[in-house]
Amino acid sequence: MHSDLANYRRDALTPTLCNALRHDYYKSAWHDALEQGSAEIVDDPMRFLSRLPPLGKGTLQTGLPPLLEKNEKIAFAIHTTGSTGPVTYRYRSDAELREIAGFFQQVAETIRGDRRRPLVYMLYGPYHGRDLSGLGGFFPQAAPYYFSGAVWDDIFIRQGIELLRKRFDVPGLDDRISQVHGAVRLLRVFTQCMIDAGVRATETGVETLVSFAGYLASESRNFLQRYWGVMPLEIFSFSEVMGGASKCPMCGALNFDPHLLPEVLSFTSAQAVDEGVGRLVVTELLPFGRSQPLIRYYNGDIVQRVKSLCPVCDQTDRIIHLGRDNESIILSESDNREVIIGSNQLREIAYCSEIARTAEYPHLRALKDRTTHVGAPFVACETIAGMNGGKTEVRLRFRPRQIGGSRSNLEDEVRQRSMQIAPGLGAAVESGKVDFRTHADDSLDSVLWK
Numbered sequence: 001m002h003s004d005l006a007n008y009r010r011d012a013l014t015p016t017l018c019n020a021l022r023h024d025y026y027k028s029a030w031h032d033a034l035e036q037g038s039a040e041i042v043d044d045p046m047r048f049l050s051r052l053p054p055l056g057k058g059t060l061q062t063g064l065p066p067l068l069e070k071n072e073k074i075a076f077a078i079h080t081t082g083s084t085g086p087v088t089y090r091y092r093s094d095a096e097l098r099e100i101a102g103f104f105q106q107v108a109e110t111i112r113g114d115r116r117r118p119l120v121y122m123l124y125g126p127y128h129g130r131d132l133s134g135l136g137g138f139f140p141q142a143a144p145y146y147f148s149g150a151v152w153d154d155i156f157i158r159q160g161i162e163l164l165r166k167r168f169d170v171p172g173l174d175d176r177i178s179q180v181h182g183a184v185r186l187l188r189v190f191t192q193c194m195i196d197a198g199v200r201a202t203e204t205g206v207e208t209l210v211s212f213a214g215y216l217a218s219e220s221r222n223f224l225q226r227y228w229g230v231m232p233l234e235i236f237s238f239s240e241v242m243g244g245a246s247k248c249p250m251c252g253a254l255n256f257d258p259h260l261l262p263e264v265l266s267f268t269s270a271q272a273v274d275e276g277v278g279r280l281v282v283t284e285l286l287p288f289g290r291s292q293p294l295i296r297y298y299n300g301d302i303v304q305r306v307k308s309l310c311p312v313c314d315q316t317d318r319i320i321h322l323g324r325d326n327e328s329i330i331l332s333e334s335d336n337r338e339v340i341i342g343s344n345q346l347r348e349i350a351y352c353s354e355i356a357r358t359a360e361y362p363h364l365r366a367l368k369d370r371t372t373h374v375g376a377p378f379v380a381c382e383t384i385a386g387m388n389g390g391k392t393e394v395r396l397r398f399r400p401r402q403i404g405g406s407r408s409n410l411e412d413e414v415r416q417r418s419m420q421i422a423p424g425l426g427a428a429v430e431s432g433k434v435d436f437r438t439h440a441d442d443s444l445d446s447v448l449w450k
């Protein structure tokens with residue numbers, strides 16, 4: 001990490017921890033750490049942080065009511081979709097939003113100088129909490145201007161295409177939309193519609209494609225890149241916090257926004273993992289989280305911490321996202337957790353030409369039959385412990401794209417491919433811990449990801 005960023009986070013951490021202590025939940029949860037000396041919050045906030053228990057999603061749902069000063073009001077609430085558990089709500093007060101606006105204003109001035117505001121076409125979808133409309137006038141004038149778009153019917157799609165072709169003449173704004181942002185699956189749907197409408201990407205002014213919400217598997221990346229002629233940028237984020245991390249296009253390392261302090265902790269304790277696999281926890285630094293502080297928040301993401309230099313992102317201490325804990329194949333032995341197949345790797349395995357796809361958005365007339373680029377793969381992955389000789393059987397079932405034909409060749413292809421994509425699986429099979437089997441099943445209707 002570059003030292004100015006580390007210093008920024010360290011300086012912001014002391015007031016962040018002091019603010020959190022106003023909250024009953026933290027007063028009680030940090031009891032042991034405070035016993036060892038609260039002066040450390042000021043002297044060495046990183047060390048104090050390292051002794052704190054992680055905050056689980058369940059506590060955010062039930063134990064963290066917003067803390068308001070006298071006359072302060074809730075001005076903004078956002079909910080998560082619940083795709084990774086029960087729906088979670090996050091609140092921000094009017095005073096907090098004003099502070100956040102000031103923060104964004106500073107950032108925008110640093111980055112943008114006197115340049116004109118870029119125009120962004122944002123595909124709205126209820127999959128992720130990046131709907132910015134609730135922030136209303138809080139966004140600074142120097143920030144990008146967002147047009148909201150959607151893929152839910154033909155009218156939205158026609159309007160989107162028209163907007164991307166249009167030239168604007170508004171003082172202070174760019175003359176064309178240069179960026180399209182959206183959840184991976186919405187970008188796929190919209191792109192397929194552009195192709196079907198016979199529109200070439202060169203008829204638009206789009207220079208940047210940003211995907212968020214969901215892992216961008218290489219098959220999706222290639223599909224988008226082929227049409228748009230640019231490499232899509234991937235943002236890792238979760239609804240509970242504003243902002244997130246951009247992913248290095250080379251190594252996949254997460255480059256977090258300055259106000260988010262990431263750490264990698266052991267699966268079973270609050271101990272930091274110096275190198276290797278663990279849980280990602282994030283602390284939201286002030287001015288974010290004044291009314292509802294998130295300190296060492298664990299959202300269910302598993303990551304790998306790697307200590308070697310990547311020449312592209314120039315990081316020597318890299319955090320690589322492996323996937324979601326509840327969608328990954330993990331072997332558990334007492335205190336040890338071994339990630340056999342991360343959910344991101346599962347997606348890489350499943351998005352291949354041999355595996356059939358659902359007709360996603362079947363209600364959408366225009367997309368009904370376009371299952372190639374918008375559907376989710378028919379796959380199911382399970383582990384069965386205690387098979388012959390105490391081995392764990394990892395079983396991947398899939399519905400083949402072609403009905404009939406030779407099953408065993410297909411099963412073997414998917415098996416080989418899986419072992420290549422998930423090195424943890426290959427190692428576990430080689431060491432005799434895991435028996436890995438693939439089954440082609442024409443009647444399978446399970447889908448790993450909705």
Ligand SMILES: [Zn+2]
Pocket residue numbers: 248249250251252253310311312313314315
């Ligand atoms: Zn990198």
